[in-house]
Amino acid sequence: MPDVPAPIDATQTPEWKALQAHYDKLQEAGINLKGWFASDPQRVKKLSFDLSDLHFDLSKNLVTDETVKLLVALAKAVGLEERRTAMFNGVHINTTEDRAVLHTALRRPASDAGKLIVDGQDCVKDVHEVLDRMYAFADRVRSGEWKGVTGKAIKNVVSIGIGGSDLGPVMVYEALKPYADAGISVRYVSNIDPNDMAEKVKGLDPETTLVIIVSKTFTTLETMTNAREARTWLLEGLKASGAIDGSDASVADAIKHHFVAVSTNLELVEQFGIDPANAFGFWSWVGGRYSVDAAVGLSLIIAFGPQMFKDFLAGFHDLDTYFCETPLEQNVVALMGLINVWYVNFFKAASHAVLPYNQYLHRFPAYLQQLTMESNGKSTRWDGTPVTSDTGEIFWGEAGTNGQHAFYQLIHQGTRLIPADFIAFANTANPTKDGDQDVHELFLGNFLAQTKALAFGKTADEVRAEGTPEWMVPARVFTGNRPTTSIFGDTLNAHALGELIALYEHITFVEGTVWGLDSYDQWGVELGKQLAKQITPAFHDDEGLAKQDASTKALIAYYRAHRR
Numbered sequence: 001m002p003d004v005p006a007p008i009d010a011t012q013t014p015e016w017k018a019l020q021a022h023y024d025k026l027q028e029a030g031i032n033l034k035g036w037f038a039s040d041p042q043r044v045k046k047l048s049f050d051l052s053d054l055h056f057d058l059s060k061n062l063v064t065d066e067t068v069k070l071l072v073a074l075a076k077a078v079g080l081e082e083r084r085t086a087m088f089n090g091v092h093i094n095t096t097e098d099r100a101v102l103h104t105a106l107r108r109p110a111s112d113a114g115k116l117i118v119d120g121q122d123c124v125k126d127v128h129e130v131l132d133r134m135y136a137f138a139d140r141v142r143s144g145e146w147k148g149v150t151g152k153a154i155k156n157v158v159s160i161g162i163g164g165s166d167l168g169p170v171m172v173y174e175a176l177k178p179y180a181d182a183g184i185s186v187r188y189v190s191n192i193d194p195n196d197m198a199e200k201v202k203g204l205d206p207e208t209t210l211v212i213i214v215s216k217t218f219t220t221l222e223t224m225t226n227a228r229e230a231r232t233w234l235l236e237g238l239k240a241s242g243a244i245d246g247s248d249a250s251v252a253d254a255i256k257h258h259f260v261a262v263s264t265n266l267e268l269v270e271q272f273g274i275d276p277a278n279a280f281g282f283w284s285w286v287g288g289r290y291s292v293d294a295a296v297g298l299s300l301i302i303a304f305g306p307q308m309f310k311d312f313l314a315g316f317h318d319l320d321t322y323f324c325e326t327p328l329e330q331n332v333v334a335l336m337g338l339i340n341v342w343y344v345n346f347f348k349a350a351s352h353a354v355l356p357y358n359q360y361l362h363r364f365p366a367y368l369q370q371l372t373m374e375s376n377g378k379s380t381r382w383d384g385t386p387v388t389s390d391t392g393e394i395f396w397g398e399a400g401t402n403g404q405h406a407f408y409q410l411i412h413q414g415t416r417l418i419p420a421d422f423i424a425f426a427n428t429a430n431p432t433k434d435g436d437q438d439v440h441e442l443f444l445g446n447f448l449a450q451t452k453a454l455a456f457g458k459t460a461d462e463v464r465a466e467g468t469p470e471w472m473v474p475a476r477v478f479t480g481n482r483p484t485t486s487i488f489g490d491t492l493n494a495h496a497l498g499e500l501i502a503l504y505e506h507i508t509f510v511e512g513t514v515w516g517l518d519s520y521d522q523w524g525v526e527l528g529k530q531l532a533k534q535i536t537p538a539f540h541d542d543e544g545l546a547k548q549d550a551s552t553k554a555l556i557a558y559y560r561a562h563r564r
Contacts, residue, residue, distance in 0.1 A: 007516030090118030103290035161214030164288025206237035315498025337510025365397030381516035
């Protein structure tokens, strides 16, 4: 194991025991957000924070001044500040892979070159060398200088990846769509299901399409299968239109004009037919789910331009700097992570809802699912010992107001405690009115109403006062005391989005540190991949079928009987 201190068992610290006693006391007295607000006129002020583009209101969480104090004490007891420093300095805190964790280096300014030397590598210098190459390439595509094999400019980009090589770019592309200014659309293919590729290339002209293959190793099963399928689609389309004659030379020329790679395996990139000069790499110290601000974001630079990507990186970096430099007591990033621990380990909350009141953020909950659950879905600590408490949260959500008509019933009146983060912005890219009604204000009215209803509820007496029949009163009571965090921004732009992503990256880090986890490996995804390779031949091979378990055999038999 790398020379990293063993995790401190949080559950055995005096600070954990103090939190447990505090929790028991709160339960005995009865948690009452309405009463807490009434008794403390400064509550909102004490639990509100401003961070560049974003305003945070933590006042509707189930915490008191004492809770915050005890959570900060726990963070210090488990060495959060020291581990934060270790991560930013390039210590190999990813113990199972013996790697540094330096996604934060991806957004450091070029002026920091020479200030972060890790394993003999000038990380910031190398990052900006790749960024400069990406910016130059994107400018060529955006300006029309880069042309397809028939001399036509690129109008469509198909980006092929999976996991972190897809979820991040898709989410950001959707979030920043109003700022796409080059007349180039981007489509993303991730699923090995042939339906995904079929739908994404439907209606595209191969002559004006550029394909980006995003795979660090250039061996990812799903990505490379889709890449070959895209190559076949493009070449057959070009041959059908007479753009190429199908000769080896014409095929090679077409691939060089229509395919680029985000990969570090230049040998395999070249074997595929892509000019290695058009491959953009990243490093072992960047995990896939932390890589949207690396070369994985190439499609975004093409869609939005280099300056917007620079603004995006600046948002990340501003959040990083705040997280590093702000004392834990006033550090909203650390506090949000610690409050999540409070809910998971003391209230036994199993899931966490993220509810963006902005349609452009409709893929943000899906992005957070990988970020948080692949990072902290662990039952082993970073030194190989078993965990000593519950770990991880099931992250999920949907854009408001759609979610209100779907699952909010469970959050409001169900038996499970579901902490929720509500995200909204004061300004919209598409202001409109319904008569005299500003539609965005109508929308934000729902954002504010939901957190108010969840926090303060509605009593039986209030329900009766509305003339409700007595037998129906219980069904219309809202208990309240359902915790929420409100994140309110000025405008959803590249800088703010960078801050939002970095916020949840570091929340995940805080939680993982308390639980003693290596939040940067993902061994849990490997077994299924290995078994898939073993099972696939059994669809046609009886010898392979014989090696399978009874259930798998039966399912393959069903497939054989029904596949046409």
